[in-house]
Amino acid sequence: MTDDIIEQIKQNVIQGRMDKEDEGFDGGMVGQPGVKELVQQALDMGTDPRRMVTEGLTEAMSIVGERFEAKDYFIPDMLASAETVGEAMDILAPHLAKSGMATKGKVIMATVKGDLHDIGKNIVSIILKGAGYEVNDMGADVTPERIVAIVTEEKPDFIGLSALLTTTMMAMKETIESLAEAGLRDKVKVIIGGAPTSAEFAAEIGADGYGADAFQAVRVVEELKQRS
Amino acid sequence: MPREGVLVHRIYERLSKDQMERIHNASMEILTRPGIMCYNKEAADIFSSFGAKVNALPSSGCWQVSIPEALVLGALETTPKVVKLGARSEENSLILDGSEPRVYFASGSETNIWLDMRVESFVSKSDGSVEIKLATFHPRRGMLADLCAAARLGEHLDNLDGFIRPVNIQDEDITEENKDVNKFFACLNNMTKHIMAGLTSLDKLDEVVRMAELIAGGKEELRRNPLISFITCVFKSPLQLVDDTTQKCIEITRRGVPLVISSSPQGGSTAPIKEDGMVAQINAEILGGITLSQLVSPGASVIYGSVPTRAGLDDLADTYGVPEFNNYNIDCVQMARFYGLPCYSTAGVADVKVPGIQATVERLFSQIVIALCGAQYIHYAFGLLDKTATFCPVQAVVDDAHIGMVKSLLRAPKVDEVEVAASLEQIRQVMTTPNKLFVRYIRPKLRSGEVTLPYPFEGDKVTDDVFIRAHERMQELLKRPVEHIPPETSERIFREVPGLLPRLNTYREG
């Protein structure tokens, strides 16, 4: 029974089916429970949330990753699956905490001051969440002051900054300086991204890492975690 | 179910109705004055017996035939408006309907040169550590084995709907005597799509037809599923009915096998360079041929075949990459439609001898435009370079991808109550989400084929490796199996049809 529902969760993550309204991969699945309903059902049945994560969500995402590598899946598939994992993690978070399984880490995401481009940042948020991180997305045009405030309050492990304009790239530097002034620089790892940025630029402004796309974002975060 | 091709939703047209009528009238005038010079006795007699004015011109060895409009219009009445081109696998058959702009793409046509591709590495002279891979192209004479390979490849090119042998077989043991049977067998045995070709020797016609009957399962079956068809270019432009091809036209029509009646004048050398004059002349030529076919055998399945080109300014050779080529061809598609006849049209030929930027521009330029016009059967669309003198299989693989894109481009828009309601729902739904992304709605459309896949030969986005990737793809396709003619039928063909080379026998011992 438990095995059944975990398998169903896994299959629905692979299909990126969020809820019962979701028509699924090739249409025609409306009405059948999606990840949202299945996770809730599983909890009601008393399934171990840790097993749901490891045998359901994580295994599903590694299959999704393989299909993406094999060019069988495209980025929309990847995002849809990641989104379902994010949703599942939201539901499971309090239960996981109770059973002593912490999330992989907490990430604050923001597009920097003066910049409204948020598509890339949103994708990074979805994928990080899908990879098991707790993500708090602050939106776009986020000032250094607001970032300092949220770091003080929430004590995240990472901050991900996005900028798409050559003019707003400098707001990343400003943000890092503000963190330093507030004495928070060594409390949090800063990663950056966005089309005009680069690994060199990250080094130049004293960021801890750079990611060219959402998958690299996950890789960078994992590397930084291992190093610390 | 025949192949789908692409049904063009809204066709592009150049000529207005008035202009088409003007061209028609001009063609009718051309057929009476100057009329045509007929080099075939039987055709001259046929025209004469149906009331055309025929004058012998002994000094030129021909007959001056003045074809009255009534004869042409009568012939157009008996000409079928829908022609079925069958196939060894019936799901590969094609329905060419003169009133429906459903477009099929086909290969063509008997090039002498086969262009091989190799991937070679080159080292930079200024920096020895920089090495790049490049595609290099190597011409050689086309052979029977190449034709077999081209057919196998064509079988696996998703967007190739019909097959015209793209290479001339120039093996030592191929003679005028055995060429027809071998070339048809090589195609038929290696693919299950429609096979169309010109006939080399008229006296081999019955052997080729016999072969097709054996495959189809009898005379009647071949009529129902004509898995082969012929092309005859009856006219030598301007306006000369050639003895040999005219005789082939007469005999093929009598056998009831579908026939393309084509003409290929060159604007500027063998036809006026002006669009109106060129189109009036080619239209007269094609109608002259169609009229003859219907006088010989009313109701015979013939197809309006237009291959107008423009003369090159450097060598007076036929050119395909120029805008006028498209103008002429669009007009011909329109004229065929004016008569309600399906059109065998032309697109995709490059003037340059090797694949590359020029070839890509030239071929896509016509592939998109002629498809947009709704020509029913676009030949020459795969792999042709060097003004049809060269066939490059790797280029054909690239063309297949591009033609797939063209087909997607021309699909009808889906705008109706249900679709719009679904979109409104989608927009409202997305507006309630934090990320406001429509990405998840891509998936079902991707799976249903409505969203096109990434360019199949894209590299690392830094280098252009299109041909290298297409070459890999070609090698992969050539490894795939094809459905050969079944052993019993194959055996019968080898027994009953003389001249087949043993090396073509899939089931040969050893």
Ligand code: B12
């Ligand atoms: C969409 C878009 C807009 C939209 C934004 C909508 C939205 N919701 O985001 C609108 C129309 C609002 C817009 C406005 C403007 N834009 Co604009 N815009 C773009 C465009 C076309 C696409 C950006 C995009 O979404 N890409 C797709 C995503 C998926 O890619 P991405 O953002 O790079 O993100 C990926 C990676 O970079 C990385 N990543 C991103 N963030 C992060 C963060 C971290 C931590 C990590 C690890 C990784 C990471 O992962 C992502 C996923 O793979 C770009 C052109 C381009 N192709 O880049 C121009 C572009 C960025 N815009 C430009 C300009 C000039 C403007 C305007 C100034 C125009 C104007 N005169 O008004 C305004 C500025 C508004 C403002 N104050 O920000 C220029 C910038 C030029 C420059 N050198 O600075 C660009 C490059 C276009 C151009 N070539 O001129 N724009």
